Amino acid sequence: MHFLIVEDTRDVAEAIERRLEKAGHVSDRAETLEDAEHFVAMARHDLIVLDINLPDGSGIAFLKKLRAAGNRVPVLVLTARLAVNDKIDALDLGADDYMIKPFDLGELEARIRAIIRRRSGDADRTLAVGKLSFDMAARRVLIDGEPCELTRREQTLLEIFLTNRDRVLEKEDLLIRLFGHDEERNPNAVELYVGRLRRKIEGSGLEIRTLRGLGYQAVTMEPGT
Template identity: 90%
Template sequence: MHFLIVEDTRDVAEAIERRLERAGHVSDRAETLEDARHFAAMASHDLIILDINLPDGSGIAFLKSLRAEGNRVPVLVLTARLAVNDKIDALDLGADDYMIKPFDLGELEARIRAIIRRRSGEADRTLSVGLLTFDMAARSVLIDGRPCELTRREQTLLEIFLTNRGRVLDKDDLLVRLFGHDDEKNPNAVELYVGRLRRKIEGSGLEIRTLRGLGYQAVIAETEA
Protein backbone atom coordinates (compact mmCIF):
# COMPACT_ATOMS: atom_id res chain seq x y z
CA MET A 1 0.00 0.00 0.00
CA HIS A 2 0.99 3.61 -0.49
CA PHE A 3 1.24 5.88 2.56
CA LEU A 4 2.04 9.56 3.08
CA ILE A 5 4.03 10.34 6.23
CA VAL A 6 3.81 14.03 7.16
CA GLU A 7 6.35 14.44 9.98
CA ASP A 8 9.16 16.98 10.36
CA THR A 9 11.16 15.01 12.94
CA ARG A 10 13.37 13.02 10.59
CA ASP A 11 14.24 10.09 12.86
CA VAL A 12 10.55 9.56 13.71
CA ALA A 13 9.55 9.68 10.03
CA GLU A 14 12.35 7.29 9.06
CA ALA A 15 11.39 4.84 11.81
CA ILE A 16 7.77 4.82 10.64
CA GLU A 17 8.84 4.39 7.02
CA ARG A 18 11.12 1.44 7.86
CA ARG A 19 8.36 -0.25 9.86
CA LEU A 20 5.87 0.07 7.01
CA GLU A 21 8.48 -1.00 4.47
CA ARG A 22 9.05 -4.26 6.34
CA ALA A 23 5.34 -5.02 5.87
CA GLY A 24 5.68 -4.45 2.12
CA HIS A 25 4.33 -0.90 1.93
CA VAL A 26 5.81 2.17 0.24
CA SER A 27 5.70 5.70 1.60
CA ASP A 28 6.13 9.32 0.59
CA ARG A 29 7.66 11.54 3.27
CA ALA A 30 6.84 15.22 3.76
CA GLU A 31 8.45 17.48 6.38
CA THR A 32 6.28 20.55 5.70
CA LEU A 33 2.70 21.42 4.79
CA GLU A 34 3.92 22.55 1.39
CA ASP A 35 5.49 19.16 0.71
CA ALA A 36 2.41 17.37 2.02
CA ARG A 37 0.15 19.30 -0.36
CA HIS A 38 2.54 18.48 -3.22
CA PHE A 39 2.45 14.73 -2.55
CA ALA A 40 -1.31 14.71 -1.99
CA ALA A 41 -1.87 16.42 -5.34
CA MET A 42 0.60 14.19 -7.17
CA ALA A 43 -0.76 10.76 -6.16
CA SER A 44 -3.50 9.00 -4.24
CA HIS A 45 -2.62 7.38 -0.91
CA ASP A 46 -4.15 4.57 1.09
CA LEU A 47 -3.58 6.42 4.37
CA ILE A 48 -1.90 9.60 5.66
CA ILE A 49 0.05 9.72 8.93
CA LEU A 50 -0.14 13.38 9.89
CA ASP A 51 1.78 15.29 12.55
CA ILE A 52 -0.06 18.34 13.87
CA ASN A 53 3.02 20.48 14.58
CA LEU A 54 4.86 21.33 11.35
CA PRO A 55 7.40 24.09 10.57
CA ASP A 56 5.08 26.03 8.27
CA GLY A 57 1.78 25.55 10.07
CA SER A 58 -0.63 23.08 11.61
CA GLY A 59 -1.42 19.66 10.20
CA ILE A 60 -5.02 20.38 11.14
CA ALA A 61 -5.11 22.97 8.34
CA PHE A 62 -3.95 20.31 5.87
CA LEU A 63 -6.60 17.87 7.12
CA LYS A 64 -9.26 20.57 6.82
CA SER A 65 -8.25 21.37 3.23
CA LEU A 66 -8.30 17.67 2.26
CA ARG A 67 -11.84 17.24 3.54
CA ALA A 68 -12.98 20.52 1.96
CA GLU A 69 -11.74 19.17 -1.39
CA GLY A 70 -13.73 15.98 -0.90
CA ASN A 71 -10.62 13.84 -0.32
CA ARG A 72 -11.70 11.03 2.02
CA VAL A 73 -8.27 9.39 2.41
CA PRO A 74 -7.93 7.88 5.92
CA VAL A 75 -5.85 10.06 8.26
CA LEU A 76 -4.08 9.06 11.46
CA VAL A 77 -3.04 12.16 13.41
CA LEU A 78 0.12 12.32 15.54
CA THR A 79 0.41 14.94 18.25
CA ALA A 80 2.68 15.84 21.17
CA ARG A 81 -0.11 17.95 22.61
CA LEU A 82 -2.30 16.59 25.37
CA ALA A 83 -5.12 19.14 25.05
CA VAL A 84 -8.50 17.48 24.60
CA ASN A 85 -9.53 20.23 22.16
CA ASP A 86 -6.76 19.22 19.74
CA LYS A 87 -8.11 15.67 19.62
CA ILE A 88 -11.68 16.88 19.24
CA ASP A 89 -10.73 19.26 16.41
CA ALA A 90 -8.90 16.51 14.54
CA LEU A 91 -11.74 14.00 14.87
CA ASP A 92 -14.42 16.56 14.03
CA LEU A 93 -12.53 17.50 10.86
CA GLY A 94 -12.45 13.90 9.70
CA ALA A 95 -9.38 12.24 11.23
CA ASP A 96 -9.86 8.50 11.61
CA ASP A 97 -7.69 8.14 14.73
CA TYR A 98 -4.96 9.89 16.69
CA MET A 99 -1.88 8.94 18.73
CA ILE A 100 0.05 10.86 21.36
CA LYS A 101 3.85 11.09 21.03
CA PRO A 102 5.94 9.23 21.96
CA PHE A 103 4.24 6.08 20.67
CA ASP A 104 5.08 2.44 20.03
CA LEU A 105 5.59 1.55 16.36
CA GLY A 106 3.81 -1.76 16.84
CA GLU A 107 0.73 0.07 18.13
CA LEU A 108 0.95 2.54 15.24
CA GLU A 109 0.94 -0.33 12.76
CA ALA A 110 -2.02 -1.93 14.56
CA ARG A 111 -3.94 1.36 14.48
CA ILE A 112 -3.28 1.63 10.73
CA ARG A 113 -4.61 -1.90 10.18
CA ALA A 114 -7.70 -1.07 12.23
CA ILE A 115 -8.41 2.03 10.14
CA ILE A 116 -8.02 0.07 6.90
CA ARG A 117 -10.29 -2.70 8.23
CA ARG A 118 -12.99 -0.22 9.19
CA ARG A 119 -12.83 1.39 5.76
CA SER A 120 -13.15 -2.11 4.21
CA GLY A 121 -16.04 -3.14 6.44
CA GLU A 122 -14.08 -5.90 8.17
CA ALA A 123 -14.44 -6.57 11.91
CA ASP A 124 -11.07 -8.12 12.76
CA ARG A 125 -7.50 -8.18 11.51
CA THR A 126 -8.29 -10.45 8.58
CA LEU A 127 -9.65 -9.64 5.12
CA SER A 128 -11.72 -12.45 3.65
CA VAL A 129 -13.37 -13.21 0.33
CA GLY A 130 -14.68 -16.65 -0.57
CA LEU A 131 -12.09 -19.25 0.46
CA LEU A 132 -9.32 -16.64 0.76
CA THR A 133 -8.24 -15.14 4.08
CA PHE A 134 -5.49 -12.53 4.44
CA ASP A 135 -4.13 -11.85 7.92
CA MET A 136 -2.96 -8.22 7.84
CA ALA A 137 -0.86 -8.54 11.01
CA ALA A 138 0.85 -11.85 10.28
CA ARG A 139 1.10 -11.03 6.54
CA SER A 140 -0.12 -14.53 5.71
CA VAL A 141 -2.64 -15.85 3.20
CA LEU A 142 -4.81 -18.96 3.43
CA ILE A 143 -6.95 -20.46 0.67
CA ASP A 144 -9.46 -22.99 1.98
CA GLY A 145 -7.33 -23.27 5.12
CA ARG A 146 -4.10 -24.00 3.25
CA PRO A 147 -1.14 -21.57 3.14
CA CYS A 148 -0.69 -19.61 -0.08
CA GLU A 149 2.89 -18.44 -0.51
CA LEU A 150 3.07 -14.88 -1.86
CA THR A 151 6.02 -12.55 -2.24
CA ARG A 152 5.96 -9.30 -0.28
CA ARG A 153 4.75 -7.27 -3.27
CA GLU A 154 2.16 -9.90 -4.18
CA GLN A 155 0.84 -9.62 -0.61
CA THR A 156 0.70 -5.85 -0.94
CA LEU A 157 -1.14 -6.09 -4.25
CA LEU A 158 -3.63 -8.55 -2.78
CA GLU A 159 -4.22 -6.26 0.20
CA ILE A 160 -4.88 -3.33 -2.15
CA PHE A 161 -7.43 -5.37 -4.12
CA LEU A 162 -9.14 -6.69 -0.98
CA THR A 163 -9.46 -3.25 0.61
CA ASN A 164 -10.73 -1.76 -2.66
CA ARG A 165 -12.97 -4.60 -3.75
CA GLY A 166 -15.35 -3.56 -6.50
CA ARG A 167 -13.44 -0.37 -7.33
CA VAL A 168 -11.66 0.11 -10.64
CA LEU A 169 -7.97 0.69 -9.96
CA ASP A 170 -5.88 2.47 -12.58
CA LYS A 171 -2.65 0.70 -13.58
CA ASP A 172 -0.52 3.82 -13.00
CA ASP A 173 -2.07 4.22 -9.54
CA LEU A 174 -1.25 0.60 -8.71
CA LEU A 175 2.31 1.13 -9.92
CA VAL A 176 2.79 3.98 -7.44
CA ARG A 177 1.14 2.03 -4.61
CA LEU A 178 3.53 -0.87 -5.19
CA PHE A 179 6.77 0.98 -5.90
CA GLY A 180 6.27 4.58 -4.75
CA HIS A 181 7.88 7.24 -6.89
CA ASP A 182 10.89 5.14 -7.84
CA ASP A 183 12.11 6.48 -11.20
CA GLU A 184 13.45 3.04 -12.14
CA LYS A 185 10.17 1.16 -11.73
CA ASN A 186 9.04 -0.82 -14.78
CA PRO A 187 5.68 0.34 -16.23
CA ASN A 188 4.90 -3.30 -17.09
CA ALA A 189 5.48 -4.50 -13.52
CA VAL A 190 1.79 -4.22 -12.58
CA GLU A 191 0.74 -6.62 -15.35
CA LEU A 192 3.46 -9.03 -14.24
CA TYR A 193 2.42 -9.00 -10.58
CA VAL A 194 -1.30 -9.17 -11.35
CA GLY A 195 -0.66 -12.20 -13.55
CA ARG A 196 1.35 -13.94 -10.83
CA LEU A 197 -1.26 -13.15 -8.19
CA ARG A 198 -4.11 -14.43 -10.35
CA ARG A 199 -2.38 -17.78 -10.79
CA LYS A 200 -1.68 -18.18 -7.09
CA ILE A 201 -5.22 -17.34 -5.90
CA GLU A 202 -7.08 -19.18 -8.66
CA GLY A 203 -10.14 -20.94 -7.25
CA SER A 204 -10.15 -18.83 -4.07
CA GLY A 205 -13.34 -16.94 -4.87
CA LEU A 206 -11.60 -13.63 -5.63
CA GLU A 207 -11.42 -12.66 -9.29
CA ILE A 208 -9.19 -9.90 -10.63
CA ARG A 209 -10.66 -8.53 -13.83
CA THR A 210 -8.83 -6.53 -16.47
CA LEU A 211 -10.94 -3.64 -17.75
CA ARG A 212 -9.27 -2.61 -20.98
CA GLY A 213 -8.34 1.06 -20.98
CA LEU A 214 -9.44 1.48 -17.35
CA GLY A 215 -7.41 -0.81 -15.11
CA TYR A 216 -8.24 -3.70 -12.79
CA GLN A 217 -11.17 -4.64 -10.58
CA ALA A 218 -11.31 -7.26 -7.83
CA VAL A 219 -14.72 -8.92 -7.49
CA ILE A 220 -16.25 -12.03 -5.95
CA ALA A 221 -15.96 -14.76 -8.55
CA GLU A 222 -19.22 -15.92 -10.08
CA THR A 223 -20.08 -19.51 -9.30
CA GLU A 224 -21.59 -21.81 -11.81
CA ALA A 225 -25.12 -22.99 -11.05
Protein backbone atom coordinates in the same frame (compact mmCIF):
# COMPACT_ATOMS: atom_id res chain seq x y z
CA MET B 1 -0.27 -0.02 0.12
CA HIS B 2 0.81 3.56 -0.45
CA PHE B 3 1.06 5.87 2.59
CA LEU B 4 2.04 9.49 3.13
CA ILE B 5 4.02 10.33 6.28
CA VAL B 6 3.87 14.04 7.17
CA GLU B 7 6.43 14.45 9.95
CA ASP B 8 9.29 16.94 10.28
CA THR B 9 11.27 14.94 12.88
CA ARG B 10 13.40 12.86 10.54
CA ASP B 11 14.20 9.94 12.85
CA VAL B 12 10.51 9.53 13.73
CA ALA B 13 9.48 9.64 10.06
CA GLU B 14 12.21 7.15 9.10
CA ALA B 15 11.20 4.77 11.91
CA ILE B 16 7.57 4.82 10.75
CA GLU B 17 8.63 4.31 7.13
CA ARG B 18 10.84 1.33 8.02
CA ARG B 19 8.07 -0.26 10.07
CA LEU B 20 5.56 0.07 7.24
CA GLU B 21 8.11 -1.11 4.67
CA LYS B 22 8.60 -4.35 6.63
CA ALA B 23 4.87 -4.95 6.25
CA GLY B 24 5.19 -4.56 2.48
CA HIS B 25 4.02 -0.95 2.12
CA VAL B 26 5.60 2.03 0.37
CA SER B 27 5.55 5.57 1.75
CA ASP B 28 6.11 9.14 0.65
CA ARG B 29 7.69 11.38 3.28
CA ALA B 30 6.95 15.08 3.69
CA GLU B 31 8.62 17.33 6.26
CA THR B 32 6.44 20.38 5.53
CA LEU B 33 2.85 21.16 4.61
CA GLU B 34 4.05 22.37 1.23
CA ASP B 35 5.66 18.99 0.52
CA ALA B 36 2.55 17.19 1.78
CA GLU B 37 0.30 19.17 -0.57
CA HIS B 38 2.67 18.31 -3.43
CA PHE B 39 2.43 14.57 -2.73
CA VAL B 40 -1.36 14.69 -2.33
CA ALA B 41 -1.65 16.39 -5.72
CA MET B 42 0.60 13.77 -7.36
CA ALA B 43 -1.07 10.54 -6.21
CA ARG B 44 -3.84 8.93 -4.22
CA HIS B 45 -2.75 7.50 -0.88
CA ASP B 46 -4.31 4.76 1.20
CA LEU B 47 -3.65 6.62 4.46
CA ILE B 48 -1.86 9.71 5.78
CA VAL B 49 0.10 9.78 9.04
CA LEU B 50 -0.06 13.47 9.96
CA ASP B 51 1.91 15.38 12.60
CA ILE B 52 0.16 18.47 13.97
CA ASN B 53 3.24 20.65 14.56
CA LEU B 54 5.04 21.36 11.28
CA PRO B 55 7.58 24.07 10.33
CA ASP B 56 5.26 25.91 7.96
CA GLY B 57 1.93 25.53 9.73
CA SER B 58 -0.53 23.27 11.49
CA GLY B 59 -1.41 19.76 10.44
CA ILE B 60 -4.95 20.54 11.58
CA ALA B 61 -5.17 23.25 8.89
CA PHE B 62 -3.92 20.73 6.32
CA LEU B 63 -6.56 18.21 7.42
CA LYS B 64 -9.27 20.88 7.22
CA LYS B 65 -8.16 21.76 3.69
CA LEU B 66 -8.20 18.09 2.65
CA ARG B 67 -11.75 17.57 3.87
CA ALA B 68 -12.98 20.85 2.40
CA ALA B 69 -11.70 19.66 -0.99
CA GLY B 70 -13.66 16.43 -0.62
CA ASN B 71 -10.59 14.26 -0.05
CA ARG B 72 -11.67 11.40 2.25
CA VAL B 73 -8.26 9.70 2.57
CA PRO B 74 -7.92 8.12 6.04
CA VAL B 75 -5.79 10.25 8.40
CA LEU B 76 -4.02 9.22 11.61
CA VAL B 77 -2.93 12.30 13.55
CA LEU B 78 0.28 12.39 15.63
CA THR B 79 1.07 15.08 18.16
CA ALA B 80 3.05 15.85 21.29
CA ARG B 81 0.17 17.96 22.57
CA LEU B 82 -1.89 16.67 25.48
CA ALA B 83 -4.80 19.13 25.30
CA VAL B 84 -8.18 17.44 24.91
CA ASN B 85 -9.33 20.24 22.60
CA ASP B 86 -6.61 19.33 20.08
CA LYS B 87 -7.93 15.78 19.92
CA ILE B 88 -11.52 16.98 19.58
CA ASP B 89 -10.57 19.41 16.80
CA ALA B 90 -8.75 16.71 14.85
CA LEU B 91 -11.57 14.18 15.15
CA ASP B 92 -14.25 16.75 14.37
CA LEU B 93 -12.40 17.71 11.19
CA GLY B 94 -12.38 14.12 9.99
CA ALA B 95 -9.28 12.44 11.46
CA ASP B 96 -9.75 8.68 11.77
CA ASP B 97 -7.56 8.25 14.84
CA TYR B 98 -5.18 10.14 17.12
CA MET B 99 -1.92 9.19 18.86
CA ILE B 100 0.19 11.16 21.32
CA LYS B 101 4.00 11.09 21.12
CA PRO B 102 5.96 9.15 22.14
CA PHE B 103 4.15 6.12 20.76
CA ASP B 104 4.86 2.46 20.13
CA LEU B 105 5.43 1.57 16.48
CA GLY B 106 3.59 -1.71 16.89
CA GLU B 107 0.53 0.10 18.18
CA LEU B 108 0.79 2.61 15.34
CA GLU B 109 0.83 -0.19 12.78
CA ALA B 110 -2.13 -1.90 14.49
CA ARG B 111 -4.15 1.32 14.44
CA ILE B 112 -3.36 1.83 10.75
CA ARG B 113 -4.65 -1.68 10.02
CA ALA B 114 -7.79 -0.96 12.05
CA ILE B 115 -8.46 2.25 10.11
CA ILE B 116 -8.04 0.46 6.78
CA ARG B 117 -10.36 -2.35 7.89
CA ARG B 118 -13.03 0.10 9.00
CA ARG B 119 -12.82 2.03 5.74
CA SER B 120 -13.14 -1.18 3.71
CA GLY B 121 -16.03 -2.45 5.82
CA ASP B 122 -14.13 -5.32 7.46
CA ALA B 123 -14.32 -5.52 11.25
CA ASP B 124 -11.70 -8.23 11.71
CA ARG B 125 -7.96 -8.18 11.07
CA THR B 126 -8.48 -10.95 8.53
CA LEU B 127 -9.79 -10.12 5.05
CA ALA B 128 -11.71 -13.04 3.57
CA VAL B 129 -13.28 -13.78 0.18
CA GLY B 130 -14.49 -17.22 -0.82
CA LYS B 131 -11.83 -19.75 0.13
CA LEU B 132 -9.17 -17.05 0.53
CA SER B 133 -8.22 -15.36 3.81
CA PHE B 134 -5.50 -12.80 4.44
CA ASP B 135 -4.36 -12.04 7.98
CA MET B 136 -3.18 -8.42 7.73
CA ALA B 137 -1.23 -8.55 10.98
CA ALA B 138 0.56 -11.87 10.48
CA ARG B 139 0.88 -11.29 6.69
CA ARG B 140 -0.40 -14.82 6.14
CA VAL B 141 -2.52 -15.93 3.19
CA LEU B 142 -4.57 -19.13 3.23
CA ILE B 143 -6.63 -20.72 0.45
CA ASP B 144 -9.07 -23.35 1.66
CA GLY B 145 -7.03 -23.53 4.87
CA GLU B 146 -3.74 -24.17 3.11
CA PRO B 147 -0.84 -21.64 3.08
CA CYS B 148 -0.42 -19.64 -0.12
CA GLU B 149 3.12 -18.38 -0.53
CA LEU B 150 3.22 -14.83 -1.87
CA THR B 151 6.10 -12.40 -2.21
CA ARG B 152 5.95 -9.12 -0.28
CA ARG B 153 4.69 -7.17 -3.30
CA GLU B 154 2.21 -9.89 -4.22
CA GLN B 155 0.83 -9.63 -0.67
CA THR B 156 0.60 -5.86 -1.00
CA LEU B 157 -1.22 -6.17 -4.32
CA LEU B 158 -3.64 -8.71 -2.84
CA GLU B 159 -4.31 -6.43 0.13
CA ILE B 160 -5.06 -3.54 -2.24
CA PHE B 161 -7.53 -5.64 -4.21
CA LEU B 162 -9.20 -7.05 -1.09
CA THR B 163 -9.72 -3.63 0.47
CA ASN B 164 -10.98 -2.18 -2.83
CA ARG B 165 -13.25 -4.98 -4.00
CA ASP B 166 -15.47 -4.06 -6.97
CA ARG B 167 -13.61 -0.77 -7.50
CA VAL B 168 -11.79 -0.12 -10.75
CA LEU B 169 -8.10 0.55 -10.01
CA GLU B 170 -6.02 2.27 -12.64
CA LYS B 171 -2.71 0.71 -13.67
CA GLU B 172 -0.74 3.87 -12.79
CA ASP B 173 -2.39 3.99 -9.37
CA LEU B 174 -1.34 0.40 -8.67
CA LEU B 175 2.18 1.14 -9.90
CA ILE B 176 2.59 3.97 -7.40
CA ARG B 177 1.07 1.94 -4.56
CA LEU B 178 3.49 -0.91 -5.21
CA PHE B 179 6.69 1.03 -5.91
CA GLY B 180 6.16 4.62 -4.67
CA HIS B 181 7.73 7.61 -6.39
CA ASP B 182 11.41 7.08 -5.60
CA GLU B 183 12.18 3.92 -7.55
CA GLU B 184 12.57 3.48 -11.27
CA ARG B 185 9.20 2.04 -12.11
CA ASN B 186 8.51 -0.16 -15.11
CA PRO B 187 4.87 0.24 -16.23
CA ASN B 188 4.83 -3.43 -17.23
CA ALA B 189 5.56 -4.47 -13.63
CA VAL B 190 1.88 -4.20 -12.69
CA GLU B 191 0.88 -6.66 -15.43
CA LEU B 192 3.63 -9.01 -14.26
CA TYR B 193 2.55 -8.98 -10.60
CA VAL B 194 -1.16 -9.20 -11.41
CA GLY B 195 -0.44 -12.23 -13.61
CA ARG B 196 1.57 -13.93 -10.87
CA LEU B 197 -1.08 -13.21 -8.25
CA ARG B 198 -3.87 -14.54 -10.47
CA ARG B 199 -2.07 -17.85 -10.90
CA LYS B 200 -1.41 -18.25 -7.18
CA ILE B 201 -4.98 -17.51 -6.05
CA GLU B 202 -6.76 -19.36 -8.86
CA GLY B 203 -9.83 -21.17 -7.55
CA SER B 204 -9.93 -19.10 -4.35
CA GLY B 205 -13.13 -17.22 -5.17
CA LEU B 206 -11.44 -13.88 -5.89
CA GLU B 207 -11.21 -12.92 -9.55
CA ILE B 208 -8.99 -10.10 -10.81
CA ARG B 209 -10.43 -8.74 -14.04
CA THR B 210 -8.59 -6.68 -16.62
CA LEU B 211 -10.74 -3.83 -17.92
CA ARG B 212 -9.08 -2.69 -21.13
CA GLY B 213 -8.33 1.01 -21.07
CA LEU B 214 -9.50 1.34 -17.45
CA GLY B 215 -7.40 -0.89 -15.20
CA TYR B 216 -8.20 -3.82 -12.92
CA GLN B 217 -11.14 -4.87 -10.79
CA ALA B 218 -11.26 -7.56 -8.08
CA VAL B 219 -14.64 -9.25 -7.74
CA THR B 220 -16.03 -12.15 -5.74
CA MET B 221 -16.87 -15.12 -7.92
CA GLU B 222 -20.14 -16.95 -7.34
CA PRO B 223 -19.77 -20.61 -6.28
CA GLY B 224 -19.68 -22.90 -9.29
CA THR B 225 -18.57 -20.20 -11.75
